Every structure is written in C-alpha cells, then in structure tokens.
Amino acid sequence: MLTGGPSSTVGVNRGPFLPDVGVVGAGPVGLAIAWRCAQRGLRVVVHDPAPGSGAAHVAAGMLSPVAEAYFGEHELTGLLADSAARWPAFAAELAEAAGTDIGYRTDGTLVVGLTADDLAEARRLWSYQQGLGLPITPLRPSALRDREPALAPRVRGGAVAPGDHQVDPRRLVAALRTAAERAGAALRAGEIARLSDVDARVTVVAAGCGAAALTGLPVRPVKGQVLRLRAPGRGAPGFRHVVRGYADGESIYLVPRDSGEVVVGATVEERADTDVIAGAVLRLLRAAVDLVPELAEYDLVEASAGLRPGTPDNAPIIGPLPGRPGVLVATGHHRHGIVLTPVTADLVTELIVTGRPDQLLAPFSPDRFIPEKERRWN
Amino acid sequence: MLTGGPSSTVGVNRGPFLPDVGVVGAGPVGLAIAWRCAQRGLRVVVHDPAPGSGAAHVAAGMLSPVAEAYFGEHELTGLLADSAARWPAFAAELAEAAGTDIGYRTDGTLVVGLTADDLAEARRLWSYQQGLGLPITPLRPSALRDREPALAPRVRGGAVAPGDHQVDPRRLVAALRTAAERAGAALRAGEIARLSDVDARVTVVAAGCGAAALTGLPVRPVKGQVLRLRAPGRGAPGFRHVVRGYADGESIYLVPRDSGEVVVGATVEERADTDVIAGAVLRLLRAAVDLVPELAEYDLVEASAGLRPGTPDNAPIIGPLPGRPGVLVATGHHRHGIVLTPVTADLVTELIVTGRPDQLLAPFSPDRFIPEKERRWN
Numbered sequence: 001m002l003t004g005g006p007s008s009t010v011g012v013n014r015g016p017f018l019p020d021v022g023v024v025g026a027g028p029v030g031l032a033i034a035w036r037c038a039q040r041g042l043r044v045v046v047h048d049p050a051p052g053s054g055a056a057h058v059a060a061g062m063l064s065p066v067a068e069a070y071f072g073e074h075e076l077t078g079l080l081a082d083s084a085a086r087w088p089a090f091a092a093e094l095a096e097a098a099g100t101d102i103g104y105r106t107d108g109t110l111v112v113g114l115t116a117d118d119l120a121e122a123r124r125l126w127s128y129q130q131g132l133g134l135p136i137t138p139l140r141p142s143a144l145r146d147r148e149p150a151l152a153p154r155v156r157g158g159a160v161a162p163g164d165h166q167v168d169p170r171r172l173v174a175a176l177r178t179a180a181e182r183a184g185a186a187l188r189a190g191e192i193a194r195l196s197d198v199d200a201r202v203t204v205v206a207a208g209c210g211a212a213a214l215t216g217l218p219v220r221p222v223k224g225q226v227l228r229l230r231a232p233g234r235g236a237p238g239f240r241h242v243v244r245g246y247a248d249g250e251s252i253y254l255v256p257r258d259s260g261e262v263v264v265g266a267t268v269e270e271r272a273d274t275d276v277i278a279g280a281v282l283r284l285l286r287a288a289v290d291l292v293p294e295l296a297e298y299d300l301v302e303a304s305a306g307l308r309p310g311t312p313d314n315a316p317i318i319g320p321l322p323g324r325p326g327v328l329v330a331t332g333h334h335r336h337g338i339v340l341t342p343v344t345a346d347l348v349t350e351l352i353v354t355g356r357p358d359q360l361l362a363p364f365s366p367d368r369f370i371p372e373k374e375r376r377w378n
Numbered sequence: 379m380l381t382g383g384p385s386s387t388v389g390v391n392r393g394p395f396l397p398d399v400g401v402v403g404a405g406p407v408g409l410a411i412a413w414r415c416a417q418r419g420l421r422v423v424v425h426d427p428a429p430g431s432g433a434a435h436v437a438a439g440m441l442s443p444v445a446e447a448y449f450g451e452h453e454l455t456g457l458l459a460d461s462a463a464r465w466p467a468f469a470a471e472l473a474e475a476a477g478t479d480i481g482y483r484t485d486g487t488l489v490v491g492l493t494a495d496d497l498a499e500a501r502r503l504w505s506y507q508q509g510l511g512l513p514i515t516p517l518r519p520s521a522l523r524d525r526e527p528a529l530a531p532r533v534r535g536g537a538v539a540p541g542d543h544q545v546d547p548r549r550l551v552a553a554l555r556t557a558a559e560r561a562g563a564a565l566r567a568g569e570i571a572r573l574s575d576v577d578a579r580v581t582v583v584a585a586g587c588g589a590a591a592l593t594g595l596p597v598r599p600v601k602g603q604v605l606r607l608r609a610p611g612r613g614a615p616g617f618r619h620v621v622r623g624y625a626d627g628e629s630i631y632l633v634p635r636d637s638g639e640v641v642v643g644a645t646v647e648e649r650a651d652t653d654v655i656a657g658a659v660l661r662l663l664r665a666a667v668d669l670v671p672e673l674a675e676y677d678l679v680e681a682s683a684g685l686r687p688g689t690p691d692n693a694p695i696i697g698p699l700p701g702r703p704g705v706l707v708a709t710g711h712h713r714h715g716i717v718l719t720p721v722t723a724d725l726v727t728e729l730i731v732t733g734r735p736d737q738l739l740a741p742f743s744p745d746r747f748i749p750e751k752e753r754r755w756n
Contacts, residue, residue, distance in 0.1 A: 229656050278607050278663055279674025285660040296657030303678060 019045045021352060022200030024192045024214065026051030028169065029330050029337060030206030031176035032345035035097075038183035040353055045200060046180065049191045052173035054208045055337060058226050058306030059169040060255045060263040061103070063087055063339045066134045066161040067111055067244050070125070075363040076315045077132065080336060082360060083343035084163065090342040091167065097182060098175035103168025103257055109242040110148055111136070112158035114290055118246035119156045126159050136161045150239040150292050158245075166242050166255055169338050195327060202352050204328045205321070208309040209272075211331035215321055218369050219332050221272040221307035225280040226265040227288075228302035229295060237262050238294050247287035254288055254295070262298060264288045267305075268335075274305040310334045312369070318344055319357055319365040328352070329366050397423045399730060400578030402570045402592065404429035406547065407708050407715060408584030409554035410723035413475075416561035418731055423578060424563055425570045430551035432586045433715060436604050436684030437547040438633045438641040439481070441465055441717045444512045444539040445489055445622050448503070453741040454693045455510065458714060460738060461721035462541065468720040469545065475560060476553035481546025481635055487620040488526055489514070490536035492668055496624035497534040504537050514539045528617040528670050536623075544620050544633055547716050573705060580730050582706045583699070586687040587650075589709035593699055596747050597710050599650040599685035603658040604643040605666075606680035607673060615640050616672050625665035632666055632673070640676065642666045645683075646713075652683040688712045690747070696722055697735055697743040706730070707744050 021037045023030045026048035034044045062068075065080035091104040111126070113119030129136045138159040145151060147160065181187065195203055195214055205211050212219040231237045237256035244253045255263040267280045281303055289296045311317060311332035321327040330348050333340050347358045357365070399415045401408045404426035412422045440446075443458035469482040489504070491497030507514045516537040523529060525538065559565065570576055573583070573592055583589050590597040609615045615634035622631045633641040645658045659681055667674045689695060689710035699705040708726050711718050725736045735743070 227656075275677045276679075277674070278676045278678045279667060281678050282660065282663040282667060282674065285656055286664070289657060289660060296655070296660065298656045299653045300656045300659050300681060301654075303681075
C-alpha cells in the first residue's frame with residue numbers, strides 16, 4: 001500500500017476513522033476500484049454528486065479490443081486485449097455480487113462497409129488488426145448476410161470479430177454501485193473541488209474529465225453524441241451482433257440489447273458541451289438506416305451527449321500522481337472506459353495493496369505527461 | 379341561445395348554478411370558445427384533465443390560408459381565409475386580455491422547391507392558388523435569396539405568401555386560458571367520458587380526437603411528428619420567414635421564432651400512436667438541412683408527436699349535433715386548428731347566443747356525416 005495498510009497509520013493520520021481509500025468519481029472505473037478495494041478489506045469512500053451520470057451514462061458499452069485496435073496504438077491495444085480477457089469472469093462475478101443482469105452479451109461484432117470506398121477503409125484496418133494476430137475474419141457478402149440478414153443489401157462487405165462483446169453501461173454502473181456498497185464501500189454525494197477535500201490515506205482520482213482540474217493532467221473532454229432507439233412493439237432488435245460500420249465515410253456503431261434498445265453512436269468531437277445537435281443526429285440516423293434499414297421503423301427514445309476523458313496519446317492515465325504522495329490517477333479512458341474497467345480496477349487495487357505498479361501499467365503512467373523538471377519535485 | 383339565455387331556464391334546468399356553457403376540451407378551440415362566451419356574460423366551465431396537452435402542444439402554429447389552399451378544398455379554403463383575416467385583431471385582443479406575448483409574427487411565408495421536380499410540384503399548387511385570387515407570388519431565385527439568404531444555394535425556386543403568418547401554439551393556449559379565466563370561465567380537471575357527464579345548458583364538444591367517442595362523429599387521429607430545434611448561443615434563427623418546402627419529395631415546414639426555436643414538421647400519418655420514429659426524424663432533419671443548411675448546427679431540443687383530429691373531407695365539424703339538443707360540436711380541425719381558432723370561437727359563440735348558425739358554417743355542419751335516417755330522430 002502506498003501510504004499504509006488498512007490498519008496502520010502511515011502518512012498523515014487524520015483520525016481512527018480515516019478511510020483507507022477515497023475514490024473521486026462514481027463512474028464504472030471509480031466504482032469498480034471501490035468494489036475491488038472493499039473486497040480486499042479496505043475501508044472505501046466514493047465521492048460523486050451524481051454517480052453514473054458521466055460518460056458511462058451515454059456510452060454504448062462495446063467491449064471491442066479488436067475493432068478498436070488502431071494504427072499506432074500498440075500499447076493501448078495490448079491493454080484492451082488484457083481487459084477484454086478479464087471481462088467474462090468480471091461480468092459473472094459482478095452479476096452474482098449485485099444480483100442483477102448487466103446486459104453482458106457475447107454475440108460478437110460485425111465490421112461492415114456500405115460502399116466500395118467504405119469497405120476499402122475497413123479493409124486497411126482489418127489487415128492491420130490481422131497483422132497483430134487479432135481475431136477478425138473477413139466474410140464473403142453471402143456469409144455476412146447469413147449471419148445478419150437485417151443488414152442492407154447495399155452493404156458491400158464485412159468481417160466478424162467474434163471476441164468483441166458488449167455490456168449495458170447503465171446496468172453496469174448500477175450493479176457496480178450495489179456490489180461496492182455490499183462489499184462495504186460508502187458513497188458520498190459531496191463535490192470534490194480539490195484533492196485536499198478527500199479525507200483518506202490513498203486518494204484515487206477516477207473523475208473522468210474532472211481529473212484535469214484536480215490533477216493538472218492533460219485530460220480533455222471529447223464530446224460524443226449518441227442515440228437510443230427501441231424496436232417496435234417492445235420486441236428484441238432484428239439483429240444480434242454489434243454492428244460497426246463505415247457508411248459514406250461516417251463511422252458508426254449499432255449495439256442491440258435484449259431489452260429492444262439499440263444504441264447508435266457516436267460522434268467524436270473536440271467540444272466540451274453536451275448539446276444534441278441536429279446535424280449530428282441526422283448523420284447518425286442516416287448511417288444507421290443505411291446499414292440496417294429496419295431501424296427506420298424503430299422508436300427514437302433518446303438523443304444525448306457525453307464527454308469522454310481524452311488524452312494526448314488516446315491512452316488512459318493510470319498510476320501514482322508525481323509530486324502528490326498518496327494520490328493515484330485512473331482516468332483518460334477516452335472511448336475505452338467500459339472495456340478497460342476490469343483491468344483498471346484490478347491493477348489500481350494491486351497498486352494500493354502492494355505499493356508496486358504492475359508492469360502492464362508502465363506505458364500508462366501519469367509520468368509521461370509531467371515534465372522531467374517537475375518530476376524531480378517528488 | 380340553443381337552450382335558453384344566461385338568465386333563463388329553458389331546457390333541462392338542473393339547478394340555479396347550472397353553467398350556461400360546458401366546454402369539453404381545453405385546446406385552443408375550446409378555450410377560445412370559453413373566452414368568447416365568458417365575454418358575452420355566459421357562465422362557462424371548461425373540462426379537460428390536461429389543458430393544452432393535445433394537438434396544439436405539438437403544432438407549429440402556421441396561419442396559412444394561402445399555402446394550405448389545396449385542390450378540391452374550396453369551402454375549407456374560404457373558412458381559412460376568413461379566420462386568417464380575424465387573426466390580427468384576435469391576436470391583439472388576446473395579448474391584451476392575457477397580458478402575455480403569444481408569438482404572433484407577420485413575416486410571411488416562403489414556399490420553396492429544392493429540386494426541379496419539387497419546384498414543379500410547388501408550381502402546380504401556386505397556379506391553383508393564384509387562380510383563386512390568393513396572394514402568392516413566385517419569386518426569381520435571386521429575389522428569393524435576397525429575402526432569405528439562409529436558404530440553400532441548391533433551392534431551385536420559390537414563392538412568397540406575405541399574408542401567411544404564425545403564432546406560438548403553446549403561448550396561445552396559455553394566453554387563452556388566462557384570458558378565459560379572467561373573463562370568468564372556470565376550468566375543471568375531470569375527464570368527460572360521456573356527454574351526460576357535462577352539467578350545462580349547452581355542451582360544446584371541442585375535444586379534438588376525443589370527439590369521436592363522445593359524439594360518434596367520424597373524427598380520426600392523424601399523427602404528426604415534429605421537431606423543435608434551437609439556434610446556437612440562444613440567438614434568433616438566421617431566417618425570419620416561415621419556410622414551407624418540398625425537398626426530394628418530402629413536404630416540410632420550418633417555423634422560426636424570436637426565442638430561437640425553429641419548429642420542423644410534420645409527418646401526416648394514419649396512426650393513433652404518439653411514438654417518435656427514427657425514420658421520420660431522419661426525413662424531417664434531412665429535408666430541413668437540405669433547405670436551410672445552418673439548421674445542422676442547431677440544437678435538437680425536442681422530438682414529439684401529436685394527433686390531429688381528421689375528418690373524411692379534411693374539413694372541420696362545427697355546429698349542432700343532430701339528435702342531441704343542446705350539444706354543439708367544434709372539432710375535426712385537422713392541420714388547421716390554430717388558424718381556425720378565431721372563426722370557430724366567434725361563430726360557435728354566436729350560435730350559442732343567437733341560436734342561429736352563421737351561413738359560413740353551413741358546409742361544416744355535423745349533419746353531413748349523419749345519415750338522413752338518423753337525422754330524422756331530431
């Protein structure tokens with residue numbers, strides 16, 4: 001443990017009831033850390049004026065280590081794969097601990113291209129992903145349609161990533177909250193304006209975009225607009241796979257849930273507002289209906305926007321905050337907060353308990369954004 | 379008066395405090411009738427469990443006697459023109475009586491065609507409207523753009539209907555309610571399941587689609603889906619005219635308000651649900667942005683659906699209900715409830731006070747939907 005075990009009083013002891021861990025932020029990452037720490041017998045308090053109202057509330061919940069493996073993000077790709085591998089056990093343990101369904105589904109993901117140009121764009125990425133040895137397999141159009149007859153006849157081609165799954169982020173947050181509380185963690189509704197507001201031996205900043213103001217780290221909001229449709233008559237959607245598609249140059253995804261909901265996302269915008277903009281809704285709907293025509297008949301039940309915590313290299317920031325003993329950071333998860341929840345929670349908990357960062361975390365340390373000069377202040 | 383004056387007891391006298399007029403439905407038509415009747419010294423009670431929550435809540439509020447003059451609806455066209463002519467004085471009197479702004483604007487309407495086909499379609503209708511002597515004037519593209527630079531360069535042509543104005547239906551309902559109550563009318567929240575639930579000398583059924591169950595008249599719901607956009611930064615929209623357009627075969631309208639709101643409507647569907655459907659939103663947004671590109675940057679703040687009270691001949695049903703002495707009907711206004719509010723209120727009030735229908739109402743009598751045989755039961 002960085003500043004003393006659960007029953008010791010190393011560091012600043014502010015009283016016998018000082019929590020071991022104070023987590024700032026009750027999104028999936030913060031709650032999962034709280035759950036894991038509480039399971040280890042640590043006294044945990046989570047601070048959030050509106051638990052689960054951040055990026056996760058809008059997120060689609062794709063668990064896509066393969067389809068999200070992009071050029072030049074090799075280390076992130078490794079972390080995504082590691083966390084995705086933890087998901088089946090994590091999902092089972094969480095559903096059991098919380099006693100609720102978290103919408104975890106393993107139907108796999110189809111990546112499709114609407115036009116020849118779209119397909120060429122998709123193929124470039126598949127080649128890269130296949131070169132990394134990742135499980136993605138191009139399909140003949142007939143095989144694609146056999147798997148998912150709801151795809152538009154116009155769709156030129158696609159591939160299947162059978163290991164790219166999904167979870168419902170809203171259910172995930174609710175379940176994590178229940179599990180964390182059942183394990184003994186406490187939630188506090190107060191706003192944390194500065195790190196000194198947190199009374200705990202170890203502070204974990206899992207505040208998403210809010211981490212920037214608390215830590216000075218280069219976390220910036222990346223706006224995402226998302227739609228939620230619902231199949232008519234309260235039935236299930238007419239397709240089972242997550243569909244990620246390129247449609248006339250638009251990159252979108254469609255995530256069908258058992259409840260009948262289909263999440264359509266998402267814009268990626270360097271903006272800090274959460275307004276829903278007509279043009280974005282138009283582009284999402286057009287691409288969605290172009291790829292899966294039956295969606296035109298679905299109810300539009302929600303249009304919303306969230307702010308992902310982005311970083312300069314698109315990778316998360318996980319580890320000790322230089323110059324601030326007893327402060328850990330777990331933020332900057334950008335588009336990958338849901339898939340990275342298990343590995344982040346496991347490794348941050350290990351770091352708190354053992355005081356030693358796992359080697360996996362090395363590329364994601366806050367150090368990389370702190371100038372050499374400032375690091376010497378430690 | 380059909381069944382006795384305000385101080386007489388002709389007809390069934392249910393006690394000294396029996397209201398003179400019981401209005402079923404607190405939409406614009408019902409409230410305006412209540413206001414006018416109360417102004418005449420009649421004791422009025424309006425029954426509605428949710429005042430203003432019907433078609434008017436979704437309506438755009440176009441006052442379009444010209445642009446809504448369609449082939450084969452000659453008598454309706456006359457009534458629209460008559461009511462539109464009453465609007466300036468009605469609006470002024472109402473704003474004064476209620477002490478509120480009702481969003482009445484006289485900037486006029488542009489009718490435009492996006493493609494050559496759209497323009498041809500529009501021109502057919504202009505010719506018809508001009509043949510009726512209605513004020514609609516085709517504009518050269520340059521003149522069209524001078525009037526409204528926000529129109530897309532692609533827009534092929536258009537016409538101006540300077541006398542087609544607008545009002546904000548939500549403000550209208552609120553103002554009518556205030557004015558009616560200030561004039562002495564009372565609102566009751568109870569649901570009226572049958573005509574005998576109304577305790578009044580004269581009952582006026584202004585219940586929109588609900589009139590069918592109460593009267594047996596052929597009023598059916600005609601679903602309309604509508605969007606509400608808002609100009610960025612809380613500014614006014616970048617165009618002043620109501621824009622009615624044909625865009626790749628879609629017929630839509632754009633109604634800009636001083637508040638920054640732009641209403642985009644509307645579907646016309648033979649359906650009785652109020653679900654908002656993805657495909658309809660897509661078509662409305664696409665046509666809107668095709669006609670006025672800056673709308674892509676507007677916030678999408680509301681997507682909703684309402685049910686217009688349609689009739690077999692698209693004309694309203696106004697007058698005494700055959701076989702039910704003391705019962706008047708004012709419903710079936712379909713897409714024209716807002717523009718027809720003043721004339722409906724004036725003529726129904728005259729009918730109640732004098733007992734004689736104005737000649738203007740002859741084509742709109744409920745008689746036309748009651749078989750000869752049943753009419754003899756009177």
